[in-house]
Amino acid sequence: MAKKNTKTQPAARQILDMNAFDAETSASTSSPLLQRRIANVGASAVLFYREPLEMVSASGSWMTAADGKRYLDFYNNVPSVGHTHPRVVAAVTDQISKLNINSRYLSSVVDLYLDALKATFPASLSNVVLSCSGSEANDLALRIAAATSRGTGIIVSENAYHGNTSIISDISPSALKRRKLPDHVVTVPAPSHAGQSGSIENAFAADMTRAIAELERRGHKFSAFICDSIFSSDGVYADPPGFLRKAVEIVHKAGGLYIADEVQPGFARTGEAFWGFARHGVVPDVVTMGKPMGNGFPMAGLTTRPDLLARFCEDTGYFSTFGANPVAAAAGMAVLNVIHDEQLQDNALRQGKHITARLLDLAAKDDRIAEIRGAGLFLGIELCRPGQKEQPDAELASSVINGLKDRGVLIGAAGRFGNTLKVRPPLSLTEQEADIFVDRLEEALSAIAAT
Ligand SMILES: Cc1ncc(COP(=O)(O)O)c(C=O)c1O
Numbered sequence: 037m038a039k040k041n042t043k044t045q046p047a048a049r050q051i052l053d054m055n056a057f058d059a060e061t062s063a064s065t066s067s068p069l070l071q072r073r074i075a076n077v078g079a080s081a082v083l084f085y086r087e088p089l090e091m092v093s094a095s096g097s098w099m100t101a102a103d104g105k106r107y108l109d110f111y112n113n114v115p116s117v118g119h120t121h122p123r124v125v126a127a128v129t130d131q132i133s134k135l136n137i138n139s140r141y142l143s144s145v146v147d148l149y150l151d152a153l154k155a156t157f158p159a160s161l162s163n164v165v166l167s168c169s170g171s172e173a174n175d176l177a178l179r180i181a182a183a184t185s186r187g188t189g190i191i192v193s194e195n196a197y198h199g200n201t202s203i204i205s206d207i208s209p210s211a212l213k214r215r216k217l218p219d220h221v222v223t224v225p226a227p228s229h230a231g232q233s234g235s236i237e238n239a240f241a242a243d244m245t246r247a248i249a250e251l252e253r254r255g256h257k258f259s260a261f262i263c264d265s266i267f268s269s270d271g272v273y274a275d276p277p278g279f280l281r282k283a284v285e286i287v288h289k290a291g292g293l294y295i296a297d298e299v300q301p302g303f304a305r306t307g308e309a310f311w312g313f314a315r316h317g318v319v320p321d322v323v324t325m326g327k328p329m330g331n332g333f334p335m336a337g338l339t340t341r342p343d344l345l346a347r348f349c350e351d352t353g354y355f356s357t358f359g360a361n362p363v364a365a366a367a368g369m370a371v372l373n374v375i376h377d378e379q380l381q382d383n384a385l386r387q388g389k390h391i392t393a394r395l396l397d398l399a400a401k402d403d404r405i406a407e408i409r410g411a412g413l414f415l416g417i418e419l420c421r422p423g424q425k426e427q428p429d430a431e432l433a434s435s436v437i438n439g440l441k442d443r444g445v446l447i448g449a450a451g452r453f454g455n456t457l458k459v460r461p462p463l464s465l466t467e468q469e470a471d472i473f474v475d476r477l478e479e480a481l482s483a484i485a486a487t
Contacts, residue, residue, distance in 0.1 A: 046430055046453050051197045051210040051269045054449040055437050057083035084111075084448075086438055094119035097462045097469050099446070110440075110447040110461045110473055113300060116328035117374045118464040124331045124370040131366035139166070139360035149365035152372050154339065156310050158319045163345045166337040166360035170299035170326030171199025173338045176354070177322045178203055178260065180340060181293040183348040184321075187257025191247045191292075194223045195452050197269040198262060198297055207262065210269045220256040222247045226270035227279045236275075241282035248290045260293040260321075265312025266301035271451030272409050272416025272458065274306065280316035293344070296320035299336070300414070303328045304375050304463060307385030307412025315411065331374075333367035335359075380463035384412035387465045391415060394474040402481055404432060415459035416450065417477075428455035432484065439480030445473055 059074060059081075069090055074081055090102040096118045099107045109119065117124065137143065150164050167173050182188055190207050192198070197210040205211050206218050217223070224247050227240040244261065251258050261283070267273040284294045301312030302325045309315045311323065321344060326336030337359070348354070358364075375381060392408055395417060399405035406420035406428075419436065421427040433455045440447050448458045461469065 046428060046455075048195075048452050049430065049454040050213060051195070051450065052082055054454040055084055055434065057081070057085055057088045084446075085441060089441075097465055106444060107441070108445045108461070108469060108472055108476075110445055110459055112462050113460050114327045115332045116303060116305065116463050117331050117371055117378070117380060118462045119332075121331055121370075121374055121464075123374050124333070124367055127366040127370035128333055128363055131363045136361055136363045138357050139355075143362045143365075145362045145369070146360055146365040149369045149372075152369060153337075156372075157323065157339055160319060160341050161323060161339040163342045164337055164339045165345070165354070166335065166364065167356050168334050168336060168358050169199065170297075170324060170336045171201045171204050172356070172359075173299075173324040173326060173336045174198045174204050174262070174295075174297060175201045176348075177262065177295045177324050177338050177340075178207070179352070180322060180338075180344050180348045181260035181295065183351050184293060184344050185257060185259040185291060187259040187292075188220045189251035189254075189256035189258040189292075190221050191244065191251070191258075191261040191287075192221060192223055193226050193263055193267055193270050195226070195270040196223075196262075196264065198264075199299075219254055220251070222250045222254075226267045226273045228271075228273050235279075237279040237282050240279055241286055244283040244286045248286070248292070258290050258292045260295050261287045262295040262297055264297045264300055265316070266306065266411065266414055268300040268414070268458065269450050271418065271456040272414065274315070274409060274411040274414070277308070277315040277411075278317055280313070280318050284316075284318045284320075293321040294318065295322045295324065297324050299324060299326040301411075303371065304381035304384055305412055305414050305460070307381060307388050310381060312411075329371065330364055330367035331371050333364060335364040335368060375463070378464065381412075383465070384463045387461075387467065387470050388412040388415065390467055391459065391470050391474060394471070395477075398474065398478055398481075402478075402485075404429065404481065404485075410459070413459070413461055413463055413465060417457040417459060418451070419455050419457065428453040430454040433457060435484050436477070436480050439483055440476055443476040443479060445476045 091099050092102050093100045099109050192207050195210045197208045198204050207221050224243040227236045230236050231239045233239040287294050296313040304310050322340040324338045329335050395408045403423040406418040406425040409416045419429050419432045421429050430453045433449050450456045450458045
């Protein structure tokens with residue numbers, strides 16, 4: 037039986053503070069390498085874990101630390117076809133030993149890649165701009181929206197994170213500490229509850245209508261709605277597929293653009309589709325991508341309709357020295373080939389179902405697991421106080437993350453209160469590795485219950 041609700045809501049937390057090293061409370065600041073890092077990067081240090089890890093090598097789903105301990109990487113959102121995948125390593129090594137130039141020269145490897153990438157998108161999205169980071173891609177997406185709409189009003193989800201440039205920090209509530217969101221940015225709750233409206237789709241559509249009206253009330257012309265297609269930093273909200281449809285219609289009717297941020301869910305991770313937005317049956321005006329695009333080779337980009345890009349380029353010259361370089365194209369091409377040849381989208385679906393089934397069994401035994409959400413190999417495990425689904429337990433999440441680390445599994449947190457475990461292993465995960473994760477999670481939860 038559920039226990040009486042005894043605790044008030046905890047404080048909201050920033051995405052970069054979740055599972056973060058804190059020099060003031062950590063016992064391990066005596067490590068010479070850690071001291072050097074802090075001396076070098078100062079207040080911008082963003083290390084993981086109460087006691088940060090020094091990594092020396094990685095392969096497939098596994099990373100090896102300096103002390104020789106091996107860790108199963110369930111935090112993974114970059115080397116998504118597997119760490120140091122031999123085909124990506126070979127493609128990059130081969131290309132960098134032949135030619136690496138900027139995009140003001142022709143180079144067939146780049147257009148070979150752009151053609152292959154475009155084949156994964158709806159036909160209307162036929163122009164691609166490559167960049168070096170997801171932030172840069174989102175920055176350009178917002179500028180394209182501003183050039184199209186001649187407005188600056190932006191709608192984001194409540195705990196969105198879209199990157200680190202000046203205009204993108206302004207639309208990333210989850211990155212702001214003392215600063216508040218600027219007046220031209222309005223938030224909508226993540227599509228988590230149907231409320232009075234009968235469905236999550238309707239509730240989200242009603243929130244969108246309210247947000248557009250709020251921008252108008254504040255005197256900001258609506259420009260764009262941007263969301264991570266799996267609402268990752270909000271705590272992973274994937275279901276039911278299609279819940280974005282009505283909201284996107286409302287955005288379009290109001291003259292705004294819909295920007296799909298696929299930096300996290302893109303490149304087959306959700307198993308059901310290659311892109312997160314495709315699960316919802318919507319066609320974005322702009323799609324941004326990054327992280328897994330080069331399996332660790334730093335590359336990102338966006339795709340959009342030619343008319344939208346042309347309008348922006350009439351106003352502003354745009355060039356990136358490192359965007360669209362042939363080495364990035366070679367890495368990106370190898371990633372697409374590996375996803376295809378190793379059938380990683382199918383594997384993501386299969387292993388995701390296997391993990392979900394096992395997690396549901398665990399949840400039936402452990403009333404600190406409030407909910408399992410997600411798609412493919414992008415799952416969220418929401419943790420709560422025993423038997424109190426409405427009482428998020430961020431301390432428990434933090435203890436589980438550190439308990440898993442002690443047991444050789446790396447995992448992160450998300451959600452407004454940091455109480456959702458983000459399950460995001462490489463797409464090449466085997467069933468045996470999936471089972472190791474669930475077994476270690478059960479052990480970590482039991483050990484915490486026993487203390
Ligand atoms: C959803 C989302 N969009 C954009 C970004 C920014 O990407 P980058 O760190 O490559 O600039 C991130 C990074 O975490 C992200 O999670």
